[in-house]
Amino acid sequence: MTTEKPKLLIIEDDKGLQSQLRWHFDQYEVFVAGNRDEAITAVRLNEPAVILQDLGLPPDHEGVEEGFHCIREISSLHPDAKIIVMTGNADYENAVRAVAMGAYDFYQKPVNAETLDLILQRAFHIYQLEERHRAEEETRQGPLQDVIAGDPAMLKVCRMIEKLAPSNVTCTLTGESGTGKEVLTKALHRLSPRNKKRLVAINCAAVPENLMEAELFGYEKGAFTGAAKRTQGKVEMAQEGTLFLDEIGDMPLVLQAKLLRFLQERVIERVGGREEIPIDVRVVCATNKNLLEMTKEGTFREDLYYRICEMEIHIPPLRERHGDKLLLARHFLKMYNKQNGSNISGFTPEAVDTIDSYAWPGNIREMENRIKRSLVMCDDKLVTSDDLGLHSNESTFLNLRQVRHQAEKSAIIRALGMTESNISAASKLLGVTRPTLYDLMKKYNIIVN
Structure with a gap:
């Protein structure tokens, strides 16, 4: 042969x-x-x-x-x-x-x-x-194909999504804005037996309070001025599918009571109507607020909190996802290269350092926007820090041991990211032997999959 x-x-x-x-x-x-x-x-x-x-x-x-x-x-x-x-x-x-x-x-x-x-x-x-x-x-196939992750905490989240998807458990995804709550909700729906039906989303922070009930539960003809015909709400539209309540922490208190009744009884009444309509949906919620603190302050119903948080999944911010920054940056570079017909081949070493050290307060949403902008601004084959509109903002440590430990850990994570977790290639890049690299990974609790 x-x-x-x-x-x-x-x-x-x-x-x-x-x-x-x-x-x-x-x-x-x-x-x-x-x-x-x-x-x-x-x-x-x-x-x-x-x-x-x-x-x-x-x-x-x-x-x-x-x-x-x-x-x-x-x-x-x-x-x-x-x-x-x-x-x-x-x-x-x-x-x-x-x-x-x-x-x-x-x-x-x-x-x-x-x-x-x-x-x-x-x-x-x-x-x-x-x-x-x-x-x-x-x-590679599968409902989590849109989730780019190598960080252990984020991989744990992905495994939780896979386990929860076949069930009807009401889930609430918590985390800062831009961490990917909607992407994970879509994955949850695609993995579930309900994936042939609709995923219907409503942003509780974007709908005026006086229209929120009609938006959720629908209304009958003549229920209020301008109600010219019977209209289904988001809950009814999601029948046999998944209902995604984004920014649930911004839902008005008055409406929280009606949402609680729906979650308990699984029936709704349209605004202006008296007919009880049975509803079969999977409910997924998301928020960037601390709902437990809100229950103590009296701004969120405690009984509703326990009803929607049968399973609470916390999504870590990008600054805490070790090694994921460069994975995501390369993913977005490839995606927008394809969309724009451009041919940018990568990032300069300075840009790699900046991406890795920047705190990304806007999380993944901010990174996507900056990578998209960088392809427009880039004049050469490699994206620079100026193209990204960023400059390194690493903290200055005064303790020499902290500096050494932080530098070693950061270098190992970057090397593993650059070599796609190939231990031999990463050890050569770092100038150490394989056993030494394994010892350092153990020392800093760095896990590769």
């Missing part, structure tokens, strides 16, 4: 060096190109995983602009390919510029076969890991 060789494209106009490299890299399926047009044709036909490219291409032998044009076109055509740029000894600035434009790495001539072997092996390995990840993403 023959195994297909990994594909390597060499873009080099020197025929002698072309032949030398082709002969040396016989473990790969090698294609060669002597100029930009030939290179683009080869990329279209073969989609090579790794590309080894000289910056000085004809007709601009003395300059590098033709090489940069080539990088831009290949990155646009085949963004997943790993481009390794070959430069002269005194050409470090152009090499760095090439990496900023989307090249994976650079190598300075003269050619040292062993060093180049290692660079290519690593590039192919990274490409294969990313290919595997993309394949898993494409084939």
Whole structure:
């Protein structure tokens, strides 16, 4: 059984060096190109995983602009390919510029076969890991597919959603604004036996108090001025499906009593009507307020609190979700790249630090908006902190041990995020052995799945 060789494209106009490299890299399926047009044709036909490219291409032998044009076109055509740029000894600035434009790495001539072997092996390995990840993403099915999470606390929330979905337990999701309560409610509905029926949502904070009852329970013709016909409310529209009461903490006290009666009796009366209508719905609530404190203050009914909180699920804020910031940032970058037809390949190291250290007071909603904005503002292949409209705001510790511990823990979490929790790759990135990394992970209680 023959195994297909990994594909390597060499873009080099020197025929002698072309032949030398082709002969040396016989473990790969090698294609060669002597100029930009030939290179683009080869990329279209073969989609090579790794590309080894000289910056000085004809007709601009003395300059590098033709090489940069080539990088831009290949990155646009085949963004997943790993481009390794070959430069002269005194050409470090152009090499760095090439990496900023989307090249994976650079190598300075003269050619040292062993060093180049290692660079290519690593590039192919990274490409294969990313290919595997993309394949898993494409084939991954399930109602929690929209939930991007690696943090242990958030994974625990996902498992709770999966367990609760088949039941009729009334759930309340708590957490700050923008943490993803609506996304998790949709997952709960999709996993439930009610998923063929509607998920009907109402924002209790957005409807005026005098209209809230009619919005929830509907009204009969002539019930009030302007009631020209019988109209169903949100509760009735959700029959046999799921009713989502968002911002339940903002519901007026008078209406809380009527909601409690509905939850206990599972019947409603439309405004202006006397007929009792039986209702079969699953109720899910959400709030960013502390309902238990509100019951003590008398602003939320205690009996309603216990009725809607048969199961309370707290969603942690983004600042507490270790490793999830970069996962979400890359997810939104990929999503808006696709929507906008743009081809931004990632974040600068400074932007990665900023994303990781920023507190994200607006949580996931804020991150999504900033990533969307950054694609509009970005002038190059990598998003910068300025594109995000952010600058690092890490706290300054005065205790040296705190500084060291915080730095170590942050570096490990970032390395695991960058390598998709590959322990070998993360240990190499951090410059430590695998046993040392395992010890540090145990020390800081860092868990990977």
